[in-house]
Amino acid sequence: MISLNGPFSLEHTLLCGQFFRFRREARADGNWFFVMNGPALIKARQTQEGLEYDAVNAGEHDIRRLFGLDHDLPSILSSIQKDDHMREAVSKYAGLRVMRQDPWQCLVSFMCSSNANIPQINRMTTNLAARWGTPLELDGFSTKAFPTPEQLRGASLQDLLSCGLGFRAKFVHELCSNQPDFDELRRMSYADAHEKLMEIDGVAEKIADCVSLFALEKMEAFPTDVWVERAVRELYFNGENVSTRKAREFGRQYFGEHAGYAQEYLYYWRRMKDVKQAKQV
């Protein structure tokens, strides 16, 4: 059992679109999340007392880091709640935390995210794991870890295409023979790490921002996809057309050193708004 100091929602944290390798399971003793991050398989659920878990290849320290439980959330949230829009998003999805993912899994996952939707990304990463990952088992739940660079290096371009990667296959294939030094990237400033990531074929500003934020602890990154751009346009530019670059620059300057947190609440809030409207029709 991990005790929590400060707000946390396991559900919002996993469902907000920052992470793809998890499954929810209803069991006799309640609902659990099974989370596959790098070599680790974590079984977790939230209770009154805190975060109940069991895990293979991960300990309490790793789990705290994965879910951002070391972040000073009250302080971060007060720094980004600059208007009523953000206050609404923050109160609606209270306890959402930015994760600290395995960087390799994060980079490959977001390479797969290019011009794809979330179910598609889930399918691609699941296919990769199923084919090349190391088997994992915990409490009757069997799965595969996300393949390491060495494991994925065994995949041919044709193999990757058969996993549904489409035009992204050649980027992943190339990445496997030339993976970045994530420890070095983590030590760099955000600007330097972002620039270095963008040298990778198939990685431009948005994906470099996602990896910077979700794996390299660069909280000032403001990944700007179509949903975030939409939210920025509607909330802060009076519905006027805004370029992706302008929306990104606005977000970074307006929200400051924890812009990444603001981005994640905005993204989830804006996306869920459409999901709920679609359900009402």
Place this chain on the structure above:
DNA sequence: TTCCAGGGAATCA
């Protein structure tokens, strides 16, 4: 059928 999805590269002005 057409449109869209946590985009990026290539091309052209």
Place this chain on the structure above:
DNA sequence: TGATTCCATGGA
């Protein structure tokens, strides 16, 4: 720099 177009794929 900025705008278009193409890139696979599957769901709505």
